[in-house]
Amino acid sequence: MIFVRMVLLGSAATFLQGSLAHLGLPASLMPQLALLIAVFGAFSESSVPAVFGAFSVGLILDLSSAMILGPWSGAFVVVYLMLSLVSQRLFIDSGLVAAIVSFFAALLAGSLFAALSPSGDLLRGQHLVMLCGQAVVTALVAPWLFAALSCVIGRPDPASLRGPSPLSAR
Amino acid sequence: MARVLLGITDRLSARGQVVLSSVALVCLSLFLTAYSSKHPGVAQAGSMAAAELAAPFHSAAESLRGSVQGSLRGYVALWGVAAENAKLRGEVEQLRGEINSLGEAQRENARLRALLSFAQQSGIQGVAAAVIGSDPSGWVRGLLIDKGTLDGVALGSAVVTAKGVVGQVVAAGPGSARVLLITDLTSGVDAVVQESRARGVAEGLGSEGLELSYITKEARIREGELVLTSGLDGVYPKGLVLGSVSAISPGGAGLFQLVRVEPAVDIQRVEEVLVVRGRALEPAATGGRP
Numbered sequence: 001m002i003f004v005r006m007v008l009l010g011s012a013a014t015f016l017q018g019s020l021a022h023l024g025l026p027a028s029l030m031p032q033l034a035l036l037i038a039v040f041g042a043f044s045e046s047s048v049p050a051v052f053g054a055f056s057v058g059l060i061l062d063l064s065s066a067m068i069l070g071p072w073s074g075a076f077v078v079v080y081l082m083l084s085l086v087s088q089r090l091f092i093d094s095g096l097v098a099a100i101v102s103f104f105a106a107l108l109a110g111s112l113f114a115a116l117s118p119s120g121d122l123l124r125g126q127h128l129v130m131l132c133g134q135a136v137v138t139a140l141v142a143p144w145l146f147a148a149l150s151c152v153i154g155r156p157d158p159a160s161l162r163g164p165s166p167l168s169a170r
Numbered sequence: 171m172a173r174v175l176l177g178i179t180d181r182l183s184a185r186g187q188v189v190l191s192s193v194a195l196v197c198l199s200l201f202l203t204a205y206s207s208k209h210p211g212v213a214q215a216g217s218m219a220a221a222e223l224a225a226p227f228h229s230a231a232e233s234l235r236g237s238v239q240g241s242l243r244g245y246v247a248l249w250g251v252a253a254e255n256a257k258l259r260g261e262v263e264q265l266r267g268e269i270n271s272l273g274e275a276q277r278e279n280a281r282l283r284a285l286l287s288f289a290q291q292s293g294i295q296g297v298a299a300a301v302i303g304s305d306p307s308g309w310v311r312g313l314l315i316d317k318g319t320l321d322g323v324a325l326g327s328a329v330v331t332a333k334g335v336v337g338q339v340v341a342a343g344p345g346s347a348r349v350l351l352i353t354d355l356t357s358g359v360d361a362v363v364q365e366s367r368a369r370g371v372a373e374g375l376g377s378e379g380l381e382l383s384y385i386t387k388e389a390r391i392r393e394g395e396l397v398l399t400s401g402l403d404g405v406y407p408k409g410l411v412l413g414s415v416s417a418i419s420p421g422g423a424g425l426f427q428l429v430r431v432e433p434a435v436d437i438q439r440v441e442e443v444l445v446v447r448g449r450a451l452e453p454a455a456t457g458g459r460p
Contacts, residue, residue: 015224017306018314019231024438027308027377034306046184048191055195062202062213063220065310065348067340067356069206069213072307074199081192085185113309116203126376130308 002045006053007060009037009149014060028133031141032106034061038076039105039142040149042083054080068117075112079105093150095143102142106135210340214325218343221314225346228302228314236274241267278442285444288332294407296330296444297321302346311354311374313337315443318345326405328446334411334434335359335399336443347445351437352412353379360403361412363389364396372397372412372431380413382429389427391418397431407446 013033021030038054058073083105110131206213282298289296299321303314317323319342329336329349337351352359357374361382368389370382382397395415401408417430 014306015227015231018224018228018303021304021306021308022228022232022301023235030306030308032307046188048187051188051191051195055199058199060220061307063217064224064306065217065312067213067310067312067350068203068210069216070199070201070203074196074203077192077195077199081189084188110309113307116200117309126378127309134308 001049002041002047003049003053003056006037006041006050007056010034010053010057010060013037013057014064018064026133028130029137030134032109032134032138033141033145034058034072035076035079035106035109036102036138036142036145038080039083039102040146042080043087043146046084046087050084051077051080071113071116072109074116075109078112079109082108095147098142098146099139103135103139106138107131110134214341214348217348218318218341218346221341221346221348222318222343225302225314225316225343228346229316232300232302281442284332285442288330289444292407292409294330294444295447297323297447299323299329299347299443299445301441301443311337311351311357311376311437312340313349313351313437313440313443315347315349315445316345317445318343318347320344322447323347323445324447328406328410329443330406330410330446331435331440331443334413335406336435336437336440338405339445349443353377353433353437358403359406359412360400361397362400363391363415364398366391366395369400370429378430379416379433380431382415382431383426385427385429386425387420387427391415391427391429393418 013036017030017033021027034057038057041050041053044050054076055073058076059069061072061076062069083101114127114131285298288294297317299315299317301313302316305312313336315323315329323339323342325339325342327339327342329338335352337349337354337357339347340350341348350357351374352372353374353376355374355376359372360369361372362369363382363385366389368385368391370385372380373383375381380397385391393415397412397415399406399408399410399412411434413431413433415429416432417428419428
């Protein structure tokens with residue numbers, strides 16, 4: 001089932017991000033792995049459970065900060081929706097497309113998080129640099145992660161966008 | 171009503187259902203954002219439940235990191251003795267591994283001794299805790315520690331090291347707690363400059379350290395002066411080091427100077443902390459500027 005798989009993968013991605021941060025990786029070089037799970041989900045299946053999956057992955061990231069609930073989950077749903085609407089027109093097997101899509105997805109998600117965050121003034125100075133840095137690193141990681149997910153779970157199939165997906169239980 | 175809704179969703183295409191559920195979930199996210207910003211306890215409780223689930227994995231990852239680091243150091247040290255025969259090399263590797271482990275233990279011992287000595291000298295009663303995780307998103311400056319309410323860690327407790335202030339507990343579960351660093355954008359500490367006695371609020375600037383706000387232009391502050399906690403915010407005990415003044419600028423036509431403060435604690439490298447006991451706050455009072 002796509003929802004369960006997205007939640008499990010999102011939990012693992014969030015844990016990995018936390019471990020990378022703990023190892024001293026600068027925030028501006030942090031790949032948004034959890035976001036990439038939502039992006040891969042959007043290319044795998046356009047369905048209501050997948051939307052809930054994207055929402056839940058965002059909520060897991062929200063919960064990992066203990067500050068506020070909602071900004072990441074909202075941002076991930078918007079990213080999922082936008083990508084699932086165009087996913088039939090994009091060739092996700094291309095590494096370049098995956099990188100470009102992930103770059104803009106990371107920019108969009110980060111901007112939405114900053115806009116929804118109560119601090120309000122996040123999109124300035126160092127945070128703008130961090131947003132761009134994270135988007136670039138996320139874009140670089142995306143083709144490799146998608147290839148790995150395709151090997152482990154199955155290749156996204158455009159024909160499956162209206163039905164069961166590689167992420168869904170077969 | 172439910173029948174009407176089911177009828178509507180039945181008539182919608184698959185794509186329409188996705189759009190409708192996305193809009194509903196975005197609305198739910200906005201509601202959650204508004205609600206949890208007014209009721210921080212909700213986010214804290216949810217977060218601690220998640221942290222409690224993840225804490226064993228974080229601890230395991232931390233142990234693994236220590237082992238891998240020790241082994242890597244052993245291998246790097248062994249590059250210079252490549253000419254040694256296989257048996258001796260194995261023995262040397264084993265001994266170096268042991269030495270590295272002992273060295274790590276010695277360094278940890280020294281840090282804990284410093285923490286204990288600091289606690290004794292300052293009269294602070296606290297719980298020593300190890301840092302086992304960091305905020306995964308990079309947007310919030312936070313840490314996860316391996317002690318929780320069962321060890322006496324309370325919501326709002328100040329978290330310090332022998333060098334100075336680290337932050338405060340914003341969520342506490344039975345076996346772990348989340349710490350909001352003083353450098354986070356939403357963090358603020360009532361502070362006083364040691365020599366000039368000028369009072370202000372040390373606000374987090376993210377990775378750029380701290381800014382001391384509300385320091386009037388009449389205050390004579392010099393670079394390098396220590397900035398201490400005033401103890402007036404009810405969170406941090408008085409006299410703890412926050413950092414030192416690193417830059418001062420007039421601040422244009424405003425009433426106040428712009429004072430930058432370099433934190434005393436290198437937060438990226440902090441491994442053990444002391445959680446101060448006896449200053450528990452209500453959930454709504456934590457995590458924000460005074």
